[in-house]
Amino acid sequence: MSYTTKKYNRINWKNRPSTATALGATNLNHMDVFLNEVDDALVTMDAEKLNVSVGNSMLKSVEYDSKTGVWTFRQLDGTTQTFDQNIEKIPVSFSLSEAGILTMTTDDGTKWECNIAELIKAYSFDDTDTIAFNKSFSNDEYHVTANVKAGSINENHLNPDYRADILNYRNTAQTAANDALTYSKDAKRWAVGDASYEGSSTDNAKYYKEQAETAKTAAEKAYNDILASGGATIATTGKNGISKPDGTSITITLDGTLSASICVLDGGEIEE
Template sequence: MAYGPYYYITDWENEPSQKTPMNRINLLKIENGIKEVDNRIVQIDANKADKSTINTLADDAQKVIDLTRFVYSVDSTATVAMQIQGRTITARIVDGSVTMNKLDAAIQTEFRQYMLDAQSARDAALQYQTFAKRYALGDQEFPGSETDNAKYYYEQVKADAETSSQNALAAAESSETSMEQAVISTAKASVATAAANKTAADVLITTEKAMAAGASEQVARDKATEAGASRLAADQSANSSTSQCKAF
């Protein structure tokens, strides 16, 4: 670690001054200063490379040497932050401090290409967004799109669906009325059929009666013909009798 100043001398004053008395506090200050010096000497001695160790490094062996005693301060920049902690010196790149100029030329070229690609993608996305709005909602930049978009067609379909629903309801009501009328018509047809059947039966009876009457009429005609013939024969017989009487 980097050592900083530890001990500061006391400006002793002679008697009769009482500002710097020879007491426990001042004596302990001297003792602590001597002890700190002793600690630092022991630490330096423990970290030093002795001659025998240095002579053995010719075979590529390594010896860790604490260099912090040679370092008293480190400076940070806007790009690199330096720090000393114990015996360790660390450097950290400050977030957001690395600019394009600090990168390798090949990486700069690659990044610039990425930027161009990103700009092209952004322009394409904006174009797609414009067309998406045009087809979804319509856009005044596209004449005629106010009646050629998804929203317009949706509203038309919704209106048609409402009309169809109303027509279906009316058709259902009309169907119900038609069914009622059909029941009534069926009942009337049944009554008419019964009446027709009765009429047919009456016609059959009337026909049978007419046929019977026709037969009776024919019998009457035959009897009248027979009666006429009998009358003619009677007249002829009467005339013959009259003629005979006159002859006598």
């Protein structure tokens, strides 16, 4: 064992004729016990002490140069060892070519190239009836874009709720279109006639307009003929002329002939 506190107390020997420090068993054993303990302690210390050769190999200091990345280790005996981490060779940027060549650029500008094309898994993008893929390479990067083909979306791609709404709108629009077609046919039938409607050729606005124009033309012709033949005039509320006193209709034929069963000309009765 080694001492951690003081163990020996001095006897402080005195010369004769004093007998206070007699050279007897007590004082001699006091020294003998201490010498024995010191001897044991020395043996223990020698066994536990640090060997000089080992101690000299222990580190005294460690230094690091952040600019070069070099570590310097100094031992107690003055020996030094250095370790260069080569931080200037650590890649600071990477680039990948379309051919699969990986270029690594270190901090000192050195470039290293490595072909990793075989390590890159190839993916195939196949077009479908709906989606078309396009692959491009720019800025050292691959780009894959997907586009929906024009006219490829059908009702199967739609949300069921949206699809139901669209189908409902389509049916409503179809009904409206059918109704519009019917109304347009009816309008045509009454406007100019339609062969699909029996009798409409003589029962429409165009026909009646043409008949009215024919009658008007015939009436004007008859009127002009009367004026040319005798100077007769049509009776009005202000003057005498051709009239129908008994309510008999004056008839005008298609060729412009004006006739009546009874008529009055200048006040005289003339039988047809």
